Amino acid sequence: MPWARRGFTLQLEVYVFRYGVILALALTAFWLSMSGMFTGMLLSLGVISIILTLWMCKRMGILDAETAPYLFMPLTLSYFVWLGKEIYKANIAVVKAVMSPEMNISPAMVRVPVNRKTDIGATMFANSITLTPGTVSVEINDESILVHALLSEMAVADDFTEMGNKAGFAIGEGAA
Amino acid sequence: MSMIIMAGSEAAQTATALNIDWSLIGAWLRAGLSAACIIMGLLFVFAGTIGVLRLPDFYTRIHAAGMTDTLGAEMVLLGLIIQAGFSQMTLKLLMISFFLLLTSPTATHAVAHAAHKAGLKPKLGSQRAKTIDELNTHKRGGA
Numbered sequence: 001m002p003w004a005r006r007g008f009t010l011q012l013e014v015y016v017f018r019y020g021v022i023l024a025l026a027l028t029a030f031w032l033s034m035s036g037m038f039t040g041m042l043l044s045l046g047v048i049s050i051i052l053t054l055w056m057c058k059r060m061g062i063l064d065a066e067t068a069p070y071l072f073m074p075l076t077l078s079y080f081v082w083l084g085k086e087i088y089k090a091n092i093a094v095v096k097a098v099m100s101p102e103m104n105i106s107p108a109m110v111r112v113p114v115n116r117k118t119d120i121g122a123t124m125f126a127n128s129i130t131l132t133p134g135t136v137s138v139e140i141n142d143e144s145i146l147v148h149a150l151l152s153e154m155a156v157a158d159d160f161t162e163m164g165n166k167a168g169f170a171i172g173e174g175a176a
Numbered sequence: 177m178s179m180i181i182m183a184g185s186e187a188a189q190t191a192t193a194l195n196i197d198w199s200l201i202g203a204w205l206r207a208g209l210s211a212a213c214i215i216m217g218l219l220f221v222f223a224g225t226i227g228v229l230r231l232p233d234f235y236t237r238i239h240a241a242g243m244t245d246t247l248g249a250e251m252v253l254l255g256l257i258i259q260a261g262f263s264q265m266t267l268k269l270l271m272i273s274f275f276l277l278l279t280s281p282t283a284t285h286a287v288a289h290a291a292h293k294a295g296l297k298p299k300l301g302s303q304r305a306k307t308i309d310e311l312n313t314h315k316r317g318g319a
Contacts, residue, residue: 130281
């Protein structure tokens, strides 16, 4: 038992260290690109800020894949490109519905099943539903998301499966 | 609008000073493209505002407000990115548009969830706008 415990702690240390390094690199890149000034005082202020941030994250025990999801940044960005197209399509439908003189709308509620493995995957999925105009995620629990849709043809639970799978993949769950 | 034209003519003046003709064309092209993006973004914001005023209940109005957040704001930012050219400002604007994609749905969800928790019932089923006649009878009935 003591041996197993020590092994687990060591694994945890390696895990925390790895995400600490990733977060440090990301914060350095962020500071340099946002400040764009390379004077001694600003650089040293940057170093102090980064160390302070890392220390606080370590103390709060949140140095993990959720705090530093930068490994999957290319996947996430390409997902946002795909999502942009979906947002554009949905936007046109909502503008048409809202601007037409008769304004034929048919609001509906639907429960969409969530089969994501991680919290951040489910968050990404719920946020994507809200980002797409015409659908808003109202409530979320372990099994499903309650979605309010402006038009009844948007409230089909099966239509969200593709978005859910892509959202999970983009944040590093692997193909679901 | 005038700012965009000013930026375009300023870039054009710089180009003339350098005796480069094609960059003058490029500067005007860029100014025009950025103006087109910003105007399209403003049209979406306008449609969103009309939607907030016309739609019948709280939950449906959220959709119109969300439209302003997504395509409206992102198109305006895209226009600004085109105008900024490739510089540090572009990176900052890209960051802002990325953060907007994360924060605006979170805020929308928070508002919708609060209404749901408080027990506000959505109006469901097929609905249409009142005609002028219907509005008039309603007014007479109320008086």
